[in-house]
Amino acid sequence: MDKEDKEKVLDSNRQALHLFEIEDRYEAGVALKGTEVKSLRAGGSNLRDAFARINRNEAFIYNWRIAPYSHGNLENHDPLRIRKLLLHKTEIRKLIGATRMEGRSLVPLRVYIKAGRVKLELGLGRGRKLHDKREAIKKKEMKREADRARGARGRED
Numbered sequence: 001m002d003k004e005d006k007e008k009v010l011d012s013n014r015q016a017l018h019l020f021e022i023e024d025r026y027e028a029g030v031a032l033k034g035t036e037v038k039s040l041r042a043g044g045s046n047l048r049d050a051f052a053r054i055n056r057n058e059a060f061i062y063n064w065r066i067a068p069y070s071h072g073n074l075e076n077h078d079p080l081r082i083r084k085l086l087l088h089k090t091e092i093r094k095l096i097g098a099t100r101m102e103g104r105s106l107v108p109l110r111v112y113i114k115a116g117r118v119k120l121e122l123g124l125g126r127g128r129k130l131h132d133k134r135e136a137i138k139k140k141e142m143k144r145e146a147d148r149a150r151g152a153r154g155r156e157d
Contacts, residue, residue: 006113006114006115007112007113007114008112008113009110009111009112010040010041010043010045010110010111010112010113010118011040011043011045011046011047011110011111012047012109012110012111013047013048013050013107013108013109013110015048016047016107016108016109016123017109018128018133018136019127019128019133020105020107020123020125020126020127020128021125021126021127021128021132022107022109022123022124022125023104023123023124023125023126024098024123024124024125025109025121025122025123025124026087026091026095026121026122026123026124027119027120027121027122028059028085028086028087028119028120028121028122029085029086029087029117029118029119029120030061030083030084030085030086030111030118030119030120031083031084031085031086032066032083032118033077035068035069035072035075035076035077036066036069036077036083037118038069038071038072039066039067039068039069039070039072039077040066040111040118041113042069042070044066044067044068044069045064045065045066045067045111046064046065046066046067047064047108047109047110047111049063049065050062050063050064050065050108051063051105051106051107051108052085052106052107052108052122053099053106054092054095054096054099054106057089057092057096058084058085058092059084059085059087059092059095059106060082060083060084060085061082061083061085061108061120062082063080064080064083064108065079065080066079067079085120085122095124098124099124103126104124104125104126105124105125105126105127106122106123106124107122107123107124107125108120108121108122108123109121109122109123
């Protein structure tokens with residue numbers, strides 16, 4: 001297996017998939033400090049309250065908590081600092097139009113290491129209403145029941 005093929009997921013935001021209907025996904029690099037990368041590799045990430053926003057043609061992520069590095073010194077990073085996302089200009093232009101004019105949100109879905117670099121998967125989606133959430137849960141449960149029934153039928157033979 002090549003170094004490029006390996007992808008290690010460091011953190012995922014499962015709640016975002018429940019709260020938002022994700023239409024598009026984007027892969028973004030993240031401008032991090034050394035202690036942040038070490039802390040991420042040690043499992044010190046929390047994406048639950050994080051969100052992304054575009055300011056002055058640059059993308060940033062807010063409220064992404066990366067715990068201070070345990071072996072860090074006085075130069076350790078601020079856990080909730082605003083971090084810059086690395087996207088292509090064409091992607092940023094698409095996201096500006098989608099978020100400002102169409103009322104969608106940029107939601108971080110997961111953080112992973114790909115080819116030795118920390119990447120963030122952003123989802124572009126609309127917020128779900130309460131009845132949409134209930135409908136999604138019903139569909140998921142029906143699918144689970146069908147899979148269970150198929151599995152039970154296969155064991156009887």
